[in-house]
Amino acid sequence: MINKPKGTVDLTDKEARVWKYVEEVIDSVMEKYNYNYIRTPIFESTELFHRGIGDSTDIVTKETYDFKDRGERNITLRPEGTAGVVRSYIENKMYGTHSLPVKVYYNGTMYRYERPQKGRYRELSQYGVEVLGSNDPMIDAEVISLAYNINKMLGLTDTVVHINSLGDKQSRDNYRKALKDYFRPHLDDLCNDCKERFDKNPLRIIDCKIDNNKEYFKEAPKILDYLSKESKDYFTKVCEYLDLLEVKYEIDQKIVRGLDYYNHTVFELMTTNNNLAIGGGGRYDNLVDDLGGPFTPCVGYAVGLDRLVNEIISRDIDNIRDDIDAFLMYVNEDEKKYAIYLSNLLRMSGFVVETEYTGRSLKSQFKRADHFNSKYLILLNSDDLNDGLVTIKNNKTKEEEKIMIEYLIYYFDEHISDDNLPIDEKCSCYNHGKEDDENE
Numbered sequence: 001m002i003n004k005p006k007g008t009v010d011l012t013d014k015e016a017r018v019w020k021y022v023e024e025v026i027d028s029v030m031e032k033y034n035y036n037y038i039r040t041p042i043f044e045s046t047e048l049f050h051r052g053i054g055d056s057t058d059i060v061t062k063e064t065y066d067f068k069d070r071g072e073r074n075i076t077l078r079p080e081g082t083a084g085v086v087r088s089y090i091e092n093k094m095y096g097t098h099s100l101p102v103k104v105y106y107n108g109t110m111y112r113y114e115r116p117q118k119g120r121y122r123e124l125s126q127y128g129v130e131v132l133g134s135n136d137p138m139i140d141a142e143v144i145s146l147a148y149n150i151n152k153m154l155g156l157t158d159t160v161v162h163i164n165s166l167g168d169k170q171s172r173d174n175y176r177k178a179l180k181d182y183f184r185p186h187l188d189d190l191c192n193d194c195k196e197r198f199d200k201n202p203l204r205i206i207d208c209k210i211d212n213n214k215e216y217f218k219e220a221p222k223i224l225d226y227l228s229k230e231s232k233d234y235f236t237k238v239c240e241y242l243d244l245l246e247v248k249y250e251i252d253q254k255i256v257r258g259l260d261y262y263n264h265t266v267f268e269l270m271t272t273n274n275n276l277a278i279g280g281g282g283r284y285d286n287l288v289d290d291l292g293g294p295f296t297p298c299v300g301y302a303v304g305l306d307r308l309v310n311e312i313i314s315r316d317i318d319n320i321r322d323d324i325d326a327f328l329m330y331v332n333e334d335e336k337k338y339a340i341y342l343s344n345l346l347r348m349s350g351f352v353v354e355t356e357y358t359g360r361s362l363k364s365q366f367k368r369a370d371h372f373n374s375k376y377l378i379l380l381n382s383d384d385l386n387d388g389l390v391t392i393k394n395n396k397t398k399e400e401e402k403i404m405i406e407y408l409i410y411y412f413d414e415h416i417s418d419d420n421l422p423i424d425e426k427c428s429c430y431n432h433g434k435e436d437d438e439n440e
Helices: 013-032 046-052 058-063 082-091 137-153 169-189 192-200 202-207 215-219 229-244 305-314 333-348 362-371 382-386 405-415 428-439
Strands: 043-045 065-068 074-077 102-111 123-132 159-165 249-251 263-271 276-283 298-304 324-329 353-355 374-379 389-394 400-404
Touching: 013 102, 013 123, 013 137, 013 305, 043 046, 043 082, 046 074, 046 082, 082 102, 082 123, 082 298, 123 137, 123 276, 123 305, 137 159, 137 229, 137 263, 137 276, 137 298, 159 229, 169 192, 169 202, 192 202, 229 249, 229 263, 263 298, 276 305, 298 305, 324 333, 324 362, 333 353, 333 382, 333 405, 362 374, 374 405, 382 389, 389 405, 400 405
Parallel strands: 159 249, 324 353, 324 374
Antiparallel strands: 043 074, 065 074, 102 123, 123 298, 159 263, 263 276, 276 298, 374 389, 389 400
């Protein structure tokens, strides 16, 4: 028997339905915010990630899937989405053909060779947002509110944004020096990873999962104390805009993010229910320039879909459709032909319909309809069909009635609820204004 590779998952049944629902919500909200979908290759030149993410990051030093193709080119399966988007922005000269800022989002698989655990796999999926071409703190706040609002719409109402600032280059250089001066006497006591980070990226020492409970970490220098006036003003404005957008946030100076390209705003989406990080991001003003493009200030974030879906399932959030509108039942060949015809007619009219495909008995078809949580049963029999009739049974009330086949679509238009509406019309935040209008 051939099994799936370690660190990968199969999506089936409820998990697959939740996943699909999450993607529909994401697509709908992105449309409202006027973010365009972008798709980049799953594999790229290895140099892109070494130059973009940084040689000092754990992703590049420990986790990338690197190989040589048949042309002896160094190739890497993408471990994250930002570098590929920036490469596409430069290569396709979006800075010259698009009005800035360029606002895009992606949704796809990434690959990191790490120890698999629940919600953290070697083949992982992320959706992410990138805004290229604006250094206004308002766009930082919009990006953060976008991630925050999607979580709320998915039922994760306990989401809190943990936010920090890394400041400009001068601020970070001053902070790096202060950290090295502080941790130098404790160097022998740090974990092996932090000993390497000491010279390459001392900011990463702050969020070390092994050492951060040690007593001397409590007195470590804080980044906000080293911000330049311009950086402080920028961060203050981001927070002011978040207040206007009614985003719940906490200033958390331990947030530094694990990639080298961040500056100014950095943040993570946390759930207070179990203190779980769903995703995060921040501002990266120098990455386009570093990869060979014109200077372009940018900000973005990424959210792990595996972790997001697991969190929704664990809370049993009741937003995901697990029923169908109708199940067509038949016994003989003539009735089967009508089932095929009516199934297609109803589906093309926007209804979710199922029928029998394996020749089960009528009794078994009733069980099959219950398995699909069918709202209605359409009972076909030859006598009724000869008279142009079908029997409709409400599977909840058990009431039955005969209707003319020509009125079938009208019947379902009248009796099926708004479960079939587009996702944005069902979401409470979009209906809120409508409800207020009705109350008035």
